[in-house]
Amino acid sequence: MADRLLSCSEALAEALAEEMERDDTVFIIGEDLRAHDGIFGQFKGLPDKYPERVIDTPISETCIVGAGLGAALTGMRPLVDLHFADFFTTAMDEIANQTAKIRYMFGGQAKIPLVIWAPDGGGLSAAAHHSQSLEAWFVHTPGLKVVVPSEPADVKGLIKTAIRDDDPVVFFQHKKLFAQKGPVPEGEYLIPLGKGDTKRKGRDITVITYSRMVYSCLEAAERLAEEGIEAEVIDLRTLKPFDFEIIAESVKKTYHALVVHEACLTGGFGAEIAARIGEELFDDLDAPVKRIGAKDVPIPFSPVLENFVLPQVGDIVKGAKHVLNRA
Amino acid sequence: MISITIPKLGLTMESAKLLRWNVASGEEVREGDPILVIETDKVTYEVPSPASGMIHPVAPEGKECEVEEVVGYIAMNREEYDRLAARYPAATPEEEPASAAPAHGAAPQSSPPPRGFRVKASPLARAMAEEHGLDLQRVQGTGPGGRIVRADILRALEGKAKEAARRIEGLNEPTDREMSESIPIRGVRKIIFDNMHRSLSQSAQLTLHTEAGAEALVALRERLSGDGRKVSFNAIFVKIAAMALRIHPKVNASVEEGSITVWKQIHIGLAMEANDALIVPVVRRPDAKTIGEIDREIAALILKLRENRLSPDDLANGTFTITNLGFSDIDHFTPIIRPPESAILGVGRIVKKPVVRADSVIPEQRVALSLTFDHRIIDGAPGARFLKTIKDMIEDPLLLIR
Numbered sequence: 001m002a003d004r005l006l007s008c009s010e011a012l013a014e015a016l017a018e019e020m021e022r023d024d025t026v027f028i029i030g031e032d033l034r035a036h037d038g039i040f041g042q043f044k045g046l047p048d049k050y051p052e053r054v055i056d057t058p059i060s061e062t063c064i065v066g067a068g069l070g071a072a073l074t075g076m077r078p079l080v081d082l083h084f085a086d087f088f089t090t091a092m093d094e095i096a097n098q099t100a101k102i103r104y105m106f107g108g109q110a111k112i113p114l115v116i117w118a119p120d121g122g123g124l125s126a127a128a129h130h131s132q133s134l135e136a137w138f139v140h141t142p143g144l145k146v147v148v149p150s151e152p153a154d155v156k157g158l159i160k161t162a163i164r165d166d167d168p169v170v171f172f173q174h175k176k177l178f179a180q181k182g183p184v185p186e187g188e189y190l191i192p193l194g195k196g197d198t199k200r201k202g203r204d205i206t207v208i209t210y211s212r213m214v215y216s217c218l219e220a221a222e223r224l225a226e227e228g229i230e231a232e233v234i235d236l237r238t239l240k241p242f243d244f245e246i247i248a249e250s251v252k253k254t255y256h257a258l259v260v261h262e263a264c265l266t267g268g269f270g271a272e273i274a275a276r277i278g279e280e281l282f283d284d285l286d287a288p289v290k291r292i293g294a295k296d297v298p299i300p301f302s303p304v305l306e307n308f309v310l311p312q313v314g315d316i317v318k319g320a321k322h323v324l325n326r327a
Numbered sequence: 328m329i330s331i332t333i334p335k336l337g338l339t340m341e342s343a344k345l346l347r348w349n350v351a352s353g354e355e356v357r358e359g360d361p362i363l364v365i366e367t368d369k370v371t372y373e374v375p376s377p378a379s380g381m382i383h384p385v386a387p388e389g390k391e392c393e394v395e396e397v398v399g400y401i402a403m404n405r406e407e408y409d410r411l412a413a414r415y416p417a418a419t420p421e422e423e424p425a426s427a428a429p430a431h432g433a434a435p436q437s438s439p440p441p442r443g444f445r446v447k448a449s450p451l452a453r454a455m456a457e458e459h460g461l462d463l464q465r466v467q468g469t470g471p472g473g474r475i476v477r478a479d480i481l482r483a484l485e486g487k488a489k490e491a492a493r494r495i496e497g498l499n500e501p502t503d504r505e506m507s508e509s510i511p512i513r514g515v516r517k518i519i520f521d522n523m524h525r526s527l528s529q530s531a532q533l534t535l536h537t538e539a540g541a542e543a544l545v546a547l548r549e550r551l552s553g554d555g556r557k558v559s560f561n562a563i564f565v566k567i568a569a570m571a572l573r574i575h576p577k578v579n580a581s582v583e584e585g586s587i588t589v590w591k592q593i594h595i596g597l598a599m600e601a602n603d604a605l606i607v608p609v610v611r612r613p614d615a616k617t618i619g620e621i622d623r624e625i626a627a628l629i630l631k632l633r634e635n636r637l638s639p640d641d642l643a644n645g646t647f648t649i650t651n652l653g654f655s656d657i658d659h660f661t662p663i664i665r666p667p668e669s670a671i672l673g674v675g676r677i678v679k680k681p682v683v684r685a686d687s688v689i690p691e692q693r694v695a696l697s698l699t700f701d702h703r704i705i706d707g708a709p710g711a712r713f714l715k716t717i718k719d720m721i722e723d724p725l726l727l728i729r
Contacts, residue, residue, distance in 0.1 A: 283451060
């Protein structure tokens, strides 16, 4: 089947339409869904096609996630739209203490086929309350799966898998990527959770990243190539479970690793990757693993300051050269 | 604080050369750890640590030390170590004239940094160096802070490959011979050097060769090897030589100040190889011991040899020597007498050979024998009779109880 160019928004809407068609227990619940087809237009056409299955709620994330969890427990497959990932904070007990633990606490008697869909990330001058990258919190919560796609095809393939998964999945989509276009396969297209994707081949250094930083890293790789440095860019796509095999295979070839994410550096998922590489690939390392992440401050409103805080392409180029000891 | 002293290894020992320290100052050692290697004029010996603690060597490598001389200390704790280190300067190796002289025509090698210096290298570089047998001390690091990285290892390996290529090229050049190594003649090597030369220059040596059927010998060994452990052929040869010496006492003799001294006791040395040197531990009075006892004694001597624990007393006062080259498929050879002894028996391999019995050719285990003796004091005929006695005993070990 031919691939068309779709945006990440369109890829999501198409995948959801297919899943709602396929399984009538799938429904969407959240704020402002019917009036705007979702605030990023990400559910375009769905409220008209399935008026009963796209449900608007009052402004209470506690309530929305709780309702989604209850529905999942009774056999539905809800997708909760969190509006902004920043609002996770008000639903944290429902997610971390209930959603993540119920299956375990009841000895596996209950399934939680719940997807919590959350737009995250900065770069839009949306200030500290609407710009965060919080994936590390959920990776650090046993019982949850965490997805962080970058390109439209991955959005489609991964959201379909997430909806069909019987465990709760936290599905992040970067706000700056909604308009990002890319070829997307038509019809049934599934990507398993826990499989990374090599977005660019290279022999000199392995750059491990996900979400929006995939594009920054690809741009950095172009610039590095001009200086004769071939970077291999790996998009993890899923953080839990995560694909260490693809990293190991690459590092055994390049002997150098750089981890890049938009989330702040300290306690970020990059630390986990660096530690695993150190533990399992020690003898393959020719230099210490380097991490690049945002500075450890709230994301500023000022565009100038925001650019200063978030990792930029130039930082990645510099970081790669530092690992390779090239001035 | 415990002192480390040079042990007295034998009655005649007065001094030893401190060859090397196995440990660096400040290292933790346990009682019994081999910390130091010394060399007397007869043996090299690993000195065990007298206690557990932090070591502080003070005598330099290369120094000639007297017996009981204090060469280092063991501190019980860090404070004591710090006090010791402040009071006694750490050892630095004495100049070694032989290796300090640059070899003529040899490529200059960069001198390695002092021992105990930790080389900075990436894990990958370390793994690669290990795989290729490369000494990281000799690799120049170009990474951050001089760290050795993969590129440095690749460069070093390339250098090695070029060197190998140059070597092949060099083989085809009609240049003069060049020295690859200069090995000083000293220590144990000096002893062997002098003894062998003295042996051939000061006596009249003659070697007789014969061969013995070894079927009975092999069967005897099987009979004696009941409890799982195989008795060594050498133990049997030592016993046979001892019993043959009883029958031919004049072979058990030395020339001493113009007269022939015939020895009352029989002590048989067994030539062994260790650390590139010939060494001959002695089995005392094997004529009065069983083959099993001799075998256990030889095993104990071999163990001491391997652990560098042989004392000069283990090597002294032999009256006859056996040297066995069977392990290298040697049959006959011309052993050299160890002065002041007067005879030495060379034993070859035990192997099946065709022999003629009752006009037909049959396969039989055989062993080659080479007896060298000093013709100044042992004539050809008695020498030959002694060898014949040994041959007879090998072929019919019952004769041992004659």
